[in-house]
Amino acid sequence: MNNKTGLAIAALLGGALIGGTLGLLFAPDTGERQRRKIKVALERHGIKLAKEEFNKLVDELKNIGKKDDIDEDPAADYDVE
Secondary structure: OOHHHHHHHHHHHHHHHHHHHHHHHOOOOOHHHHHHHHHHHHHHOOOOOOHHHHHHHHHHHHOOOOOOOOOOOHHHHOOOO
16 A cells, blocks of 8 residues: 555545544434424424324424425325314
């Protein structure tokens, strides 16, 4: 292995280590805490969802941009109390 290849590998590993460390330091809250924050924000706007519907909404939010087909009226999937 020549000197340039060794430097490139060291730079790659160093960048990965720094990126991983920064990712952990600035990572968002746990999933449970994020769900609680979403629920509170919805309730502040007068939207109350049953647990099953809330979980469906969270799953849909996680998959935004991954679906090819989008319903004409996604709000029709949820029964707002």
